[in-house]
Amino acid sequence: MRVIAIDGPAGSGKSTVARRLAERLDLAYLDTGAMYRAVAFAALRRGLDPEELRPVARMVRELDIDLDGTNVRVDGVDATIDIRSPEVTRAVSAVAANPSVRTELICRQRAWVKARGGAVVEGRDIGTVVFPEASFKAYLTARLDVRAGRRHREVGDLAYEAVAADMARRDALDSERVEGPLLCSDDAVRVDTSDRDVEAIVEELLEKLGSGSA
Ligand code: DC
Numbered sequence: 568m569r570v571i572a573i574d575g576p577a578g579s580g581k582s583t584v585a586r587r588l589a590e591r592l593d594l595a596y597l598d599t600g601a602m603y604r605a606v607a608f609a610a611l612r613r614g615l616d617p618e619e620l621r622p623v624a625r626m627v628r629e630l631d632i633d634l635d636g637t638n639v640r641v642d643g644v645d646a647t648i649d650i651r652s653p654e655v656t657r658a659v660s661a662v663a664a665n666p667s668v669r670t671e672l673i674c675r676q677r678a679w680v681k682a683r684g685g686a687v688v689e690g691r692d693i694g695t696v697v698f699p700e701a702s703f704k705a706y707l708t709a710r711l712d713v714r715a716g717r718r719h720r721e722v723g724d725l726a727y728e729a730v731a732a733d734m735a736r737r738d739a740l741d742s743e744r745v746e747g748p749l750l751c752s753d754d755a756v757r758v759d760t761s762d763r764d765v766e767a768i769v770e771e772l773l774e775k776l777g778s779g780s781a
Contacts, residue, residue: 569685572694575707578714580760581689587769589687599690602672604650605632605641607658617658624667660740692747694755703776704755713761
C-alpha cells in the first residue's frame with residue numbers, strides 16, 4: 568500500500584502540496600487536521616467544553632465524520648466551511664491533545680487509507696505515529712511570519728497580529744503535547760517552503776519519491 572506522509576505546522580503549505588501530490592500520483596488525499604477540526608466543531612455545537620476529556624471522548628466515538636477530498640460532513644451536515652472558523656481553530660488544539668480523541672481518529676485514519684489502497688496523508692504525526700512505515704515522508708516548515716501571512720490572506724477578516732499570535736500558541740500546544748506531538752521523523756525529507764513556490768516543491772518531492780522506493 569502506497570502511503571505518502573506530509574507533516575508540518577499550520578501554514579507550512581502542506582495542504583496545497585499534499586493535494587497536488589495526490590493529483591499527480593493519482594492517490595486519494597486525506598487531511599487529518601480536518602478530522603480534529605470536525606471533532607472541535609461538533610463539541611462546540613453540542614455546548615461541550617473542548618478541554619473536558621471525558622465528554623469529548625464519549626462524543627467522538629459516536630461521531631460520523633465523512634471526508635471526501637476537501638469536503639467534510641459531520642453527522643450528515645456539510646461543515647467544510649465551518650471547521651475553518653476562528654472559534655473552531657481556537658478550540659482544536661485542546662481536542663487534539665485529548666488521548667481518546669487521538670486514538671479514535673488514528674484508527675479511522677488507518678481504516679480510511681486502507682479502504683482506498685493508499686493515500687497522500689497530511690497532519691502532524693503521520694510519519695511518526697499513524698503511518699511510521701509510510702513509503703515516503705516529507706516534513707514541511709516555514710518561518711512563522713511567512714506562515715502567519717499565508718493564513719492571514721486565507722482568513723481575511725482577522726488582523727495579521729492576531730493570526731500570528733494564535734499560530735504561535737497552536738505551534739506550542741501541538742509541539743508540547745504528550746501524545747503525537749508535531750515532530751520531524753528522522754527519515755522524512757525536510758523542506759523549508761518560506762521562499763519557494765508550490766510547483767517547485769511538488770517537483771522536488773516527486774523527484775525524491777521517484778528515486779526512492781515509494
Ligand atoms: O492542519 P490544521 O491546522 O487544519 O490542523 C488542525 C489542528 O489539528 C492543529 O491544531 C493540530 C491538530 N492536528 C493534530 O494534532 N494531528 C494531526 N495529524 C493533524 C492535525
